[in-house]
Amino acid sequence: MLKEIVLVEGAGFCFGVKRAIDIAFDVARKHKDGVFTFGPIIHNPQVIEKLKDLGVHPIEDFHEKNIKTLIIRAHGIPKEKFEEIKQFGIEVIDATCPFVKKAQNLAAKLASEGYQVLIIGDREHPEVKGIFSYAGENAFVVSSDEIPILNKKIGIIQQTTQPISKVKEIVNKIIKSHNEFEEIRIFNTLCNFTSRRLEATQKVAKEVDVMIVVGGKNSANTTQLANLCKALGVKTYHIEDAQEIDRDMFEYAKKIGVTAGASAPQWIIDEVIDKIKSLQIKEEQGHAE
């Protein structure tokens, strides 16, 4: 009997990543030279190679080269960097994800209205560094433990890919630790696509025997998907491509789930599914022999 493979709806590229890649290819076609992306446009080597073929290279420092046009990737960048680039006379093409832009704008709005801004997220993540730069003097990034309260008016926003459960947990802690607040204002800056992918992955993980999570090992949202599956008690493999698929992964499994992070292109997901199917066919043939 063939094993059943269930692909999670919304697995792979999210809206913001798709949009940033489209913008990059569009700019590449229109400009002959001097186009760069500020950091890799996406954590995916194949996409970056394709852009290089069109003359678009990722750079880490915009002072170095003769840059005419610089594309800002989906994560966004800190305010100061943005302004510095503009002062350099470089044309900026902003491919910051609209969800991230919303979080940056709300951070700025809250700071200008006198709120202490708390950002729920990972302080090392580039997206959070960008949002933080808009959040004013008293801003803090909070992940779990320490929540410094300096102001009676607290504004709370989130890294777009945080799970809602985490947001609830931390908001609850803030309210608990903060007796004398005047106002607590929580804006939901979570990305719908991320939360839907998490929910859909959770649903599939509950009904399968093995979960295959596709995406960069350094991709935070992919790691989050893998951790979610593990927490649900299902056997979980976080892989970057079809090469890593191995027959032993599916021993005794009747139903296999596949999900993928926001930086996994469709062709890699397709290859993974084809590989699983091919293993089974070989297995069936083996039995038939």
Add this chain to the structure above:
Amino acid sequence: MLKEIVLVEGAGFCFGVKRAIDIAFDVARKHKDGVFTFGPIIHNPQVIEKLKDLGVHPIEDFHEKNIKTLIIRAHGIPKEKFEEIKQFGIEVIDATCPFVKKAQNLAAKLASEGYQVLIIGDREHPEVKGIFSYAGENAFVVSSDEIPILNKKIGIIQQTTQPISKVKEIVNKIIKSHNEFEEIRIFNTLCNFTSRRLEATQKVAKEVDVMIVVGGKNSANTTQLANLCKALGVKTYHIEDAQEIDRDMFEYAKKIGVTAGASAPQWIIDEVIDKIKSLQIKEEQGHAE
């Protein structure tokens, strides 16, 4: 050995009640006739009798008598009633507590800005009925169980005398039950005096053997004080005046705490303390005999 008596700081009349009584006596002195209070100005018969001596009577229906001036008590009244009274050509003296006024104003502000307003409190309390009238179409009063969410923008305010612990509990429930919120905005409309009195009462209750809680049996904030003390495991008596003090209450007690709700005047608190002291003196004399 004499028993030690500890009086809770801030016991008795709160700022809003003191202010309303001052306003009522002031109006009584300035106006010769036609002055009424809309409902009893305070849940305390002695104060009401004194005002009656000055010609100021409480009424329940402003249509009935030849009313020239009507004093609104600290709890406030619903918006519609306020407007109706004004249309009657009656002079309105608004002694609504500034903390309650703030909650009414924030309810109106949130409603006008498109938030669904949730009021944490007791829906039968006159203060809450007043605040509710300003809170727009989708408003709800929530106490514990049912929290109806109709809108993606939620504004939360509180009856001024709710304990902060209750607010935290309910905000937590709202966040937990409400996945797809756009914004949750919590204004702290708690009365400082009430929360300080609760805190101070809690502190004393933890170090005494018996707590005497003075205030009207129908006073919500006094009942809250009594419940707090009981919850802390201390022997607690909720009394309205010194008459109810009884020697049996203090058997084996070395340290006695006294607190009082917002409608308990200072003279009643003094009488209670004098009564406890006199019992002890009698007891000492008894021992000496």
